[in-house]
Amino acid sequence: MLKLTLLLGVLLVPAATLDLSALIAQLWPNDSAGVFDSVARIPYSDLMNDNPYVDPFVLHSMKAFGFFYVVDVPDYSAEAELELMTTFFGLPEDVKADTEIRAHNPANPNAYRGYCPGLDDIDATLQYKNIFNIGPHETRAPFFDNTLDSATEKLRYDVQEPNVWPNTADCDFDKEFKETFQAGFELRRGIARAFVRSMSRALEMPGLPSLFTEDEFSAMGLRKYPERRAVNTNMYSDFDGELLRELEHVDSTVTVLSTFENGGLQMLYNNEYKNAPNSGNDFIVNIGKIVEDIIDNELMSVRHRVKEVEFARYSITYFLGPSFDADISRSMSGQITEAGIKYNIFGEWIKDYLGAIELFYY
Template sequence: MTEETFTSIPVIDIAGLYSTEKADRQKVADTLHHAASKIGFFYIAGHRVTEDLIADVRSAARDFFSQPFEKKMEHYIGASASHKGFVPEGEEIYNKARPDHKEAFDIGYEVPADHPLVTAGTPLLGPNDWPALPGFRERATAYYNAVFDLGRVLFRGFALALGLDEHAFDDVAQFPPSKLRMIHYPFDGEARDAPGIGAHTDYECFTILLADQPGLEVLNGNGEWIDAPPIPGSFVVNIGDMLEMMTAGAFVATAHRVRSVKEERYSFPLFYACDYHHEIRPLPAFDKGDTEYAAVRIGDHMWAQAMQTYAYLIARRERGEIALPEGTRRTNSFGHFTRTGVTP
């Protein structure tokens, strides 16, 4: 059960996860367990992602978003074969009454075009559509790889936290649909009444977020929005739908949003997922024998949520070109949305 009245987000030093001593790793894992089960959000310090890599990804994002709109639309996500590329303002629909006030560039795990998963037509997988900006691909790829490696370390910590062998999840993310998003919130001098990103949970196992300005808010169990401002030298980590499913709700996929702010803002979430065809179900220690958390392939869940969120995919569904996978859950059916009755 969550601590319904949390009013701040804890900071966890994960340096012990890199220790050769099992006791050090277990100590961090116990702290992760508490934060994941009681809040669903926490900061991590003591990681090994360098400041140079962080500075480089920020500069790469500025280079891309400073281009004219027409140039960015050359990489429109709706023209992509694998759901990657530029996401213009209003493309994502979390709240039908108010479009999100942001733009994004989505980068996926690089899977070659001739890989069997790609030639089989697996959604979300394939090569990235890289813009021809000097050094963009190199800077973005270096950051992606470093944070994805951090995700592998964290997943070992979560495995220990769940009473599993710490390498239990090592082989479940070989070619995953894990996305890095470069998100740009333009300067808004009027700070109009529109969300940066509407309230939602993340579809994957967990998210590792870098942001440079306040704006992120986290929903507690009382239906109150709690600030999660950036802390220098740390990332924000939040539990996603699939870890909630693995633990049958013991870990909570806490809902969050980005409120409207005047300042220009950049953020870089990496969504750590398992391989598309990996089936997620409650682990034996958490299985209650009911149907609240029915087993699902993680890729089907991610693809279904995207089809209910992105305007171009919604249009394709309406034309009958694609259909939701069997057993699709509606958006915002995890986390505190189900526990508080708060409307996104």
């Protein structure tokens, strides 16, 4: 293939003479005009097969922009996912209540996995979105061992909470919803892990993948941002005054994002927020602060936000965290990380990040 031949040839060129930005723009052009034209667009099969030619392109894009795209994903349909999401969020609230998290429906045991309808005052809250959370577990131990008085062991049990799935009068929809998003979870998890391996090779950090051998609290959130009925004055950006749907932030771990054809996502570039091209049938990939610290700040966690839009906006965000017992206190070079000032392992960090967990015994 011409593209592969050219790229393999590029790797033989001395780094000082290599114009990666121009080459990426040539080989992976983007239809939109703007500053992000040269963000890398990495073929899914090559990333998943650990083809080393992708590494310098991932590296360049992450250093220059803080994100890249994974494209040409076989047998994936963003349209099918979006249709199922739209159907689920359009169900009557009493039907969705069966999957609500315990904070909204005390009759349910699930604390994290399932439906979170947001706060009651939906025009005032900063978190104006509905979420359906999916995790890596379908089953877990039937009960918590009360003889284990360690808070860490209790937390380890709690974060293995199994998924809950819609149970409506439409059995075909329930089956398709579950199977589609189980497959979608595995697809995104595979991309995130392949990205970790690519970072490991490109940055010559062979120990990095060992921190991600398990992913007890990885999560995929199906998100709907309803149209606002009123302007929330707290949602104006302190940075530039833009009215926002999602405030400026950086992520924590590894992110695989689907925006479909919904505009609104903006990335900070050269101290200015720029519109990120929609993912369409592809995926946007970036890292968060914990990962940035672990890799000695060699790549950046891009600050991003969602500006206000005049339509109901849907997206899917997948987060791959380190293993529960992964040491996040020191970077790959042995430096104390920001998280390491207070925490030793990722499980300790996630406890504070999520807040207090209520016990529920089956």
